[in-house]
Amino acid sequence: MLIETVAYDSNIGKINLKELSLKKSYKNSCYFSTSRGQIVTFLKNPNQLVPLGIVVRENVFAEIKDKKILSAEIFAGVAIELKLPEKTHIPEYCAQIVSKIWRKMEILFKAEIESIIQAGKYEKLVGAGEGLTPLGDDFLVGFIAAKKVRGEGIKSDFDFSRTTELGRHFLVNAVRGNFSRNIINFLKDGDLSILDYGQTSGVATAMGILNGLGLKK
Amino acid sequence: MAVKNFVVKESYNDSVVLMNAANVVRKKFGVKDVSAVMATPQNLELLSSLGLLSDGGKSAASSDLIFAVKTNDESAAAEMFKEFKSALAAAVPAEKSEGEIKNFDEALDSDASLILISIPGWYVRAEAEKAIRKGKNVMVFSDNVSLEDEIFLKNLAKEKNVLFMGPDCGTSIINGKGLGFANVVRKGNIGIVGASGSGIQEVTTIIHKLGFGISQAIGVGGRDIKKEVGAISMKQALDFFETDSETEAVVIISKPPDEAVAAEIIEKAKNSKKKYVINFLTLELKDFENISFASTLEDAALKACRLFDERVEVAKEDVNLKKIGGKFLRGLYSGGTLNYEALYILRNFEIYSNTPIDKSRKMKNPFKSEGHCLVDMGEDEFTRGYPHPMMDFTLRNQRIVAEARNPDVGVILLDCALGWGCHPDPAGELAGAVAEAKKINPEIVFITSITGTDADPQDYAQQKKKFEDTGVFVFPTNRQAVLAAKEVVF
Numbered sequence: 070m071l072i073e074t075v076a077y078d079s080n081i082g083k084i085n086l087k088e089l090s091l092k093k094s095y096k097n098s099c100y101f102s103t104s105r106g107q108i109v110t111f112l113k114n115p116n117q118l119v120p121l122g123i124v125v126r127e128n129v130f131a132e133i134k135d136k137k138i139l140s141a142e143i144f145a146g147v148a149i150e151l152k153l154p155e156k157t158h159i160p161e162y163c164a165q166i167v168s169k170i171w172r173k174m175e176i177l178f179k180a181e182i183e184s185i186i187q188a189g190k191y192e193k194l195v196g197a198g199e200g201l202t203p204l205g206d207d208f209l210v211g212f213i214a215a216k217k218v219r220g221e222g223i224k225s226d227f228d229f230s231r232t233t234e235l236g237r238h239f240l241v242n243a244v245r246g247n248f249s250r251n252i253i254n255f256l257k258d259g260d261l262s263i264l265d266y267g268q269t270s271g272v273a274t275a276m277g278i279l280n281g282l283g284l285k286k
Numbered sequence: 287m288a289v290k291n292f293v294v295k296e297s298y299n300d301s302v303v304l305m306n307a308a309n310v311v312r313k314k315f316g317v318k319d320v321s322a323v324m325a326t327p328q329n330l331e332l333l334s335s336l337g338l339l340s341d342g343g344k345s346a347a348s349s350d351l352i353f354a355v356k357t358n359d360e361s362a363a364a365e366m367f368k369e370f371k372s373a374l375a376a377a378v379p380a381e382k383s384e385g386e387i388k389n390f391d392e393a394l395d396s397d398a399s400l401i402l403i404s405i406p407g408w409y410v411r412a413e414a415e416k417a418i419r420k421g422k423n424v425m426v427f428s429d430n431v432s433l434e435d436e437i438f439l440k441n442l443a444k445e446k447n448v449l450f451m452g453p454d455c456g457t458s459i460i461n462g463k464g465l466g467f468a469n470v471v472r473k474g475n476i477g478i479v480g481a482s483g484s485g486i487q488e489v490t491t492i493i494h495k496l497g498f499g500i501s502q503a504i505g506v507g508g509r510d511i512k513k514e515v516g517a518i519s520m521k522q523a524l525d526f527f528e529t530d531s532e533t534e535a536v537v538i539i540s541k542p543p544d545e546a547v548a549a550e551i552i553e554k555a556k557n558s559k560k561k562y563v564i565n566f567l568t569l570e571l572k573d574f575e576n577i578s579f580a581s582t583l584e585d586a587a588l589k590a591c592r593l594f595d596e597r598v599e600v601a602k603e604d605v606n607l608k609k610i611g612g613k614f615l616r617g618l619y620s621g622g623t624l625n626y627e628a629l630y631i632l633r634n635f636e637i638y639s640n641t642p643i644d645k646s647r648k649m650k651n652p653f654k655s656e657g658h659c660l661v662d663m664g665e666d667e668f669t670r671g672y673p674h675p676m677m678d679f680t681l682r683n684q685r686i687v688a689e690a691r692n693p694d695v696g697v698i699l700l701d702c703a704l705g706w707g708c709h710p711d712p713a714g715e716l717a718g719a720v721a722e723a724k725k726i727n728p729e730i731v732f733i734t735s736i737t738g739t740d741a742d743p744q745d746y747a748q749q750k751k752k753f754e755d756t757g758v759f760v761f762p763t764n765r766q767a768v769l770a771a772k773e774v775v776f
């Protein structure tokens with residue numbers, strides 16, 4: 070199927086889009102796995118690009134989202150490099166807003182997750198908590214992004230098999246330096262639209278970033 | 287207490303749906319210990335440490351969903367799981383009804399002559415380009431469109447001879463229909479071109495109050511007057527008005543343009559057959575034969591109306607305000623241009639702002655007031671993660687109460703926009719916070735203007751009464767409200 074796009078992750082070019090099999094489709098996004106187990110996400114415009122994401126217009130999305138098997142060939146649209154900014158500047162009040170929302174948020178296993186973070190046992194976050202991408206993974210992705218921006222090393226002994234397929238996708242991409250547009254924008258200048266992402270995902274990711282930058286209030 | 291686990295194989299429900307379904311169960315059965323998580327090894331450990339893992343759950347895989355409950359009554363657990371599954375199933379979104387335009391393509395193919403685009407700025411270019419190429423006039427409500435995209439789209443619109451309004455354009459009134467935040471105003475012979483939304487609202491409502499009306503009000507976005515863009519849209523709008531038989535006078539409202547751009551606009555106006563009133567906010571110039579320069583938004587509206595009837599006067603609100611010295615003025619604005627106008631009117635005093643005219647008076651932290659200050663709460667730092675303060679009063683109301691806790695604050699200056707797109711009861715929202723603030727500090731003087739007309743959907747008289755009943759002094763224009771605040775504090 071020939072698919073007209075609005076924008077896509079430039080890494081899509083390296084992926085074989087033949088025989089994608091549908092994992093799940095939602096109102097605004099649907100994701101497929103490739104024959105090699107990579108996750109390709111189609112997003113309905115105007116959702117923010119994610120690693121191996123393809124943003125398409127609403128009518129195109131409607132055609133794609135129920136295809137069990139999809140052999141895609143994409144054209145048009147802008148190829149976007151989902152790279153981190155060179156410098157980060159998150160105003161203090163943005164950090165305060167994120168921390169405040171995090172504190173108020175009711176999350177399953179919150180106390181447990183917080184004590185894991187306190188103890189710095191980040192490997193234990195993999196696959197921890199609610200969500201298809203568990204909350205701990207979201208936090209960890211943010212944490213990795215922050216460390217990368219600061220040019221600091223991160224431990225690499227995370228066992229990514231301990232989480233869901235989708236959680237693993239974002240973690241693996243994070244380690245390779247590919248991040249969602251929301252994360253890039255938040256790191257750049259404190260753009261809080263990251264908070265709108267998912268019910269808790271965005272907030273957890275932003276908290277991970279603040280932790281990684283040592284900005285946590 | 288018994289622990290019961292249910293496993294749903296290969297479940298891919300998103301977290302919002304899962305959490306809502308779990309909440310439905312918690313509420314309906316009055317139980318706390320309900321968890322619905324993906325069965326990752328880590329989550330199994332966590333469940334186990336909380337005593338929520340039973341044998342049934344231990345063998346689940348990462349791609350499975352595990353529903354765990356703790357309850358006294360074992361049969362109730364099955365009921366809960368049933369409820370949970372039906373809540374999951376109920377979360378399927380409803381389809382749209384027939385007849386309305388369902389997607390962007392249908393809008394492009396329809397006979398509509400204007401398309402309003404309100405999506406994150408980053409996606410605007412592709413969509414707006416399509417609309418322009420289809421010969422549609424375009425208004426872009428979104429902000430965060432790159433300057434490069436703006437220039438590209440504006441040049442394309444010019445080439446295709448369609449109007450491009452925006453980006454970051456809050457207000458337009460086209461053929462009597464309001465777009466974005468817009469008031470219901472009389473049809474008339476005054477055309478408006480504005481680089482700012484709240485400026486257009488203020489000027490159009492004052493013109494209406496003075497008994498005159500608007501032909502078209504065209505918002506071109508705040509960056510149009512920068513030298514990089516070169517006022518492409520503003521010049522196009524002026525060309526439109528030049529040949530529009532309905533329009534006899536044109537009002538231009540914008541922050542001071544870059545010098546060369548200002549010269550070009552003035553030159554264009556000078557050569558026009560129409561009469562002009564220009565308000566470049568902080569830039570006041572000498573009048574030309576067919577151009578009057580206005581020092582405030584109120585002045586701009588008044589001068590435009592006086593072109594047709596010299597006797598018109600803006601109604602003055604007679605109120606008795608006591609002077610209180612030694613206290614701070616705090617302005618909490620939702621309209622950016624109104625905030626800027628206030629800063630200009632009070633330019634001889636030391637006033638801080640997040641959008642200062644004088645850069646040395648920039649607030650260190652817009653969330654924390656210092657000295658006398660006027661805060662534009664429609665700026666990015668406040669609207670990220672929240673809707674615009676003309677629609678959502680959460681942040682402004684919190685701030686009003688916070689200011690009242692500071693005994694050094696003497697006057698709180700507000701604005702209140704009515705019209706389509708704005709909150710259905712803005713005065714009611716603000717009055718609630720004012721009442722709370724007054725409980726903390728009854729001495730604080732509250733002053734506001736209402737940007738609205740008697741034809742607006744919110745009912746102007748009722749809105750005014752809500753303020754007055756709470757002890758807020760209400761003025762018909764921002765300028766008058768600012769001058770009243772000045773009398774009290776300085």
